[in-house]
Amino acid sequence: MTNPYVPILVMMGVAGVMALGGVAASAIIGPKRYNRAKLEAYECGIQPTPHAVGGGRFPIKYYLVAMTFIIFDIEVVFLYPWAVNFTELAMFGLVAMMGFLFLITVPFVYEWRRGGFEWE
Amino acid sequence: MTGGFTAPQIDWAQLAPIIIVLGAGVVGVLVEAFVPRGVRRNVQLALTLLASAGALIAVAALWSGVRETGGTSVVGGSILLDGPALVIQGVVAALTLIALLVVADRTETGESAFAPAAAAVPGSDYEQLARRAGLEQTEVFPLIMFAAGGMMIFPAAGDLLTMFVALEVLSLPLYLLSGLARRRRLLSQEAAMKYFLLGAFASAFFLFGVGLLYGFAGSVRLDAIAEATTTVVGLDPLMLAGVAMLLVGLLFKIGAVPFHSWTPDVYQGAPTPITGFMAACTKAAAFGALLRVVYVVVPSIVWDLRPALWAVVILTMAVGTLVALVQTDVKRILAYSAIAHTGFILTGVVALTSSGITSVLFYVLAYGAASIGIFAIVTLVREVGPDGVVLGEATHLSQWTGLGRSNPWLAVTFSLFLLSFAGIPLTAGFIAKFTAFSAAVEGGATPLAIAGAVASAIAVFFYVRIIVLMFFTDAPRAGDRTGAEVTVVKSEGLTTVAIALTALLTVLLGVFPSPVLDLMAQAAKFIP
Amino acid sequence: MSLTNYLVLASLLFAIGASTVLLRRNAIVVFMGVELMLNATNLLLVTFARMHGDLSGQVIAFFVMVVAAAEVVIGLAIIVQIFRTRRSASVDDVNLLKS
Numbered sequence: 145m146t147n148p149y150v151p152i153l154v155m156m157g158v159a160g161v162m163a164l165g166g167v168a169a170s171a172i173i174g175p176k177r178y179n180r181a182k183l184e185a186y187e188c189g190i191q192p193t194p195h196a197v198g199g200g201r202f203p204i205k206y207y208l209v210a211m212t213f214i215i216f217d218i219e220v221v222f223l224y225p226w227a228v229n230f231t232e233l234a235m236f237g238l239v240a241m242m243g244f245l246f247l248i249t250v251p252f253v254y255e256w257r258r259g260g261f262e263w264e
Numbered sequence: 265m266t267g268g269f270t271a272p273q274i275d276w277a278q279l280a281p282i283i284i285v286l287g288a289g290v291v292g293v294l295v296e297a298f299v300p301r302g303v304r305r306n307v308q309l310a311l312t313l314l315a316s317a318g319a320l321i322a323v324a325a326l327w328s329g330v331r332e333t334g335g336t337s338v339v340g341g342s343i344l345l346d347g348p349a350l351v352i353q354g355v356v357a358a359l360t361l362i363a364l365l366v367v368a369d370r371t372e373t374g375e376s377a378f379a380p381a382a383a384a385v386p387g388s389d390y391e392q393l394a395r396r397a398g399l400e401q402t403e404v405f406p407l408i409m410f411a412a413g414g415m416m417i418f419p420a421a422g423d424l425l426t427m428f429v430a431l432e433v434l435s436l437p438l439y440l441l442s443g444l445a446r447r448r449r450l451l452s453q454e455a456a457m458k459y460f461l462l463g464a465f466a467s468a469f470f471l472f473g474v475g476l477l478y479g480f481a482g483s484v485r486l487d488a489i490a491e492a493t494t495t496v497v498g499l500d501p502l503m504l505a506g507v508a509m510l511l512v513g514l515l516f517k518i519g520a521v522p523f524h525s526w527t528p529d530v531y532q533g534a535p536t537p538i539t540g541f542m543a544a545c546t547k548a549a550a551f552g553a554l555l556r557v558v559y560v561v562v563p564s565i566v567w568d569l570r571p572a573l574w575a576v577v578i579l580t581m582a583v584g585t586l587v588a589l590v591q592t593d594v595k596r597i598l599a600y601s602a603i604a605h606t607g608f609i610l611t612g613v614v615a616l617t618s619s620g621i622t623s624v625l626f627y628v629l630a631y632g633a634a635s636i637g638i639f640a641i642v643t644l645v646r647e648v649g650p651d652g653v654v655l656g657e658a659t660h661l662s663q664w665t666g667l668g669r670s671n672p673w674l675a676v677t678f679s680l681f682l683l684s685f686a687g688i689p690l691t692a693g694f695i696a697k698f699t700a701f702s703a704a705v706e707g708g709a710t711p712l713a714i715a716g717a718v719a720s721a722i723a724v725f726f727y728v729r730i731i732v733l734m735f736f737t738d739a740p741r742a743g744d745r746t747g748a749e750v751t752v753v754k755s756e757g758l759t760t761v762a763i764a765l766t767a768l769l770t771v772l773l774g775v776f777p778s779p780v781l782d783l784m785a786q787a788a789k790f791i792p
Numbered sequence: 793m794s795l796t797n798y799l800v801l802a803s804l805l806f807a808i809g810a811s812t813v814l815l816r817r818n819a820i821v822v823f824m825g826v827e828l829m830l831n832a833t834n835l836l837l838v839t840f841a842r843m844h845g846d847l848s849g850q851v852i853a854f855f856v857m858v859v860a861a862a863e864v865v866i867g868l869a870i871i872v873q874i875f876r877t878r879r880s881a882s883v884d885d886v887n888l889l890k891s
Binding site for chain 3: 207211214217218219221222
């Protein structure tokens with residue numbers, strides 16, 4: 145292993161095998177039972193457009209989950225630079241990030257208490 | 265990693281007003297999560313009132329220090345706590361305090377101005393259910409606190425990144441708040457969407473301006489950019505485009521023509537207490553930030569920008585005044601009047617003298633107080649349904665006829681605010697306009713002062729028209745009315761206090777302006 | 793490749809986003825235009841950061857991403873609410889306030 149890039153290549157190879165292998169395996173050995181819902185176009189939890197406009201119910205939960213995901217997913221961008229410079233930033237960084245994480249927890253608690261995570 | 269990291273020294277005491285208000289917002293969210301529904305409203309109200317009063321006290325406590333030192337830079341220069349910033353923070357805190365009284369008032373009908381359940385589809389069974397159950401969207405209180413916190417950071421921002429984040433922190437809650445009206449919910453939601461889409465568009469321009477200025481100066485700190493305008497050569501287009509786009513974002517927030525199109529719709533559609541809050545506090549904060557950009561960054565390139573700024577000022581005054589003449593909805597008239605006032609305040613901004621800063625600081629206080637008061641009165645004049653049920657606000661002008669006879673006190677106070685808007689002597693509006701126009705003359709912008717005087721003279725017409733309508737026009741008999749019957753509901757007391765306070769301020773600032781003017785003259789200096 | 797190419801690309805993306813906002817009628821698409829403008833600015837900031845050899849441009853890009861996410865949440869909430877009421881997300885249908 146003289147070249148430092150070889151392990152990366154190996155990892156990419158393993159990842160590729162895992163991803164493709166999973167799909168291939170389920171295509172080959174998985175059961176195939178089609179029904180109407182499965183054959184319809186998938187459109188973000190909404191009924192496919194022709195049906196939705198006239199009436200029917202609107203699954204608002206999808207948006208709730210999407211919004212929650214966006215908030216917590218994006219906040220991670222501040223965690224990465226902090227993690228990389230953890231020793232450099234020392235105590236100040238730790239305290240600042242704890243404060244930041246506390247503030248992120250506040251809306252999380254609000255959403256939880258108000259039933260934002262209950263599906264039915 | 266090259267270059268060691270040194271933790272910035274943070275002088276927490278200097279940040280006290282901001283931290284108190286934003287902290288109250290965070291605690292307010294926790295209150296929403298843990299306090300039982302029944303007492304939530306009272307807890308929120310007490311919390312937010314205490315916080316804005318606390319912020320006001322903190323501003324007062326910081327005052328002598330700032331007067332002696334001229335201001336300090338906090339958090340490594342991201343926040344500049346100088347005279348104008350502190351005054352705007354004080355104005356925002358005080359006006360938020362008064363606006364909260366109007367927001368919290370449920371009047372004798374027992375219903376607040378906000379939707380019982382904002383997520384319910386208008387007209388649905390669930391909405392009816394929520395209304396009958398007496399639900400309340402108490403989230404408005406923390407939202408107002410977050411907006412007020414953003415407004416307090418906005419004028420104090422020492423770099424453009426902080427300014428951008430503050431702009432968003434103050435805008436995002438306002439987008440939501442303007443969509444929460446209890447009555448005419450479709451209008452309200454529509455206003456929220458317009459405000460949001462146009463606001464996001466304007467902030468994108470602001471941000472691109474930040475990007476260009478960063479490319480020009482290699483830093484987003486205002487002092488560094490100001491220095492670069494005199495030293496860097498050959499990049500003038502970059503700088504001019506950057507400053508222009510920055511100004512677009514700021515002029516949008518204050519509602520100057522041609523970036524005013526959201527103002528009438530949002531002022532009309534938003535819940536009226538929020539309209540008052542927005543008119544007063546957003547304007548104060550955005551003018552604070554605009555002053556800082558214009559006075560710190562622009563001076564060395566003022567000749568390049570002068571024609572554009574002058575055109576904006578004159579257009580703003582003209583459009584605001586002329587379009588207001590033909591409006592028939594009270595809230596829309598007040599919205600166009602707000603646009604015209606933006607033009608008047610801008611004359612103080614483009615004067616580029618220290619008396620210009622003083623005039624802007626005084627004007628936003630005088631105008632803000634009168635706006636909260638006048639919109640508070642609008643919340644009390646209601647339509648009555650055929651079965652005697654009190655409905656939404658009676659905003660059509662014809663519904664205000666004869667109000668002076670049936671409710672003299674209300675009409676007199678309303679007239680007082682209108683006269684202040686018109687700039688009649690012995691009201692705060694007169695002093696404000698006088699200082700703004702004389703600052704413009706002093707700063708070599710005499711044409712603007714003349715245009716402002718002409719616009720004010722025309723504006724007197726539609727202000728006085730409302731007064732005449734209220735006092736000297738006979739109310740149509742019941743059968744003649746096209747709209748619903750009109751009544752004036754009794755407030756729970758909070759709105760009355762707010763109206764009294766703002767009326768008192770309007771008179772006091774008009775009769776004894778000198779202490780406040782002196783105070784603001786002492787504050788009228790930016791630290792770079 | 794010269795760094796100025798990135799600046800040209802950023803300006804183009806910004807212009808495309810701005811025209812999307814002004815020309816398209818669907819509120820969600822309009823909003824996507826705004827997001828495109830914000831991301832064009834990110835490209836601008838990162839490129840300038842590279843040109844100046846200064847990190848603050850990259851840091852600002854992080855902040856912009858977070859602010860944009862917050863904006864998405866607020867914007868989607870408002871647009872979804874209107875859609876549920878009217879079954880339409882077209883900005884042309886939002887015209888009750890026209891006087």
